[in-house]
Amino acid sequence: MLVHVDPDRCCGAGQCVLAAPEVFDQREDDGTVLLLDANPPAALVREVADAVAACPGGAIRLEEDPPR
Template sequence: MRVELDEPKCVASGQCVVAAPEVFDQRDDDGVAILLDEEPAAGLHDGVREAAAVCPAAAIRLVER
């Protein structure tokens, strides 16, 4: 799996960080999401899928391989 984050679309809700803290973080100054791992390990895929599903701005795109 490859993860793509469209930072300009992010509304800083933090739901991705709650769902997959190993893969997402937030900037301190404005709360916009930061992608920590573009190709997370298989054990993290469920959390990343949840993060994409709950993102209110649809700023997370998953490319399944």
């Protein structure tokens, strides 16, 4: 999976960090999303999907791996 974030859409709610702290953090200066791992392991797909669903600004997008 590939994770994309748009910091301009982020409102700093921090729901992504709560859902997947291995993948997301927040910038100290303004609280916007900080992507720690753009290509997290498949074991975290549920947590990342939860972060996408919980983001009030729609700032996170998940791209599934293409079929092989």
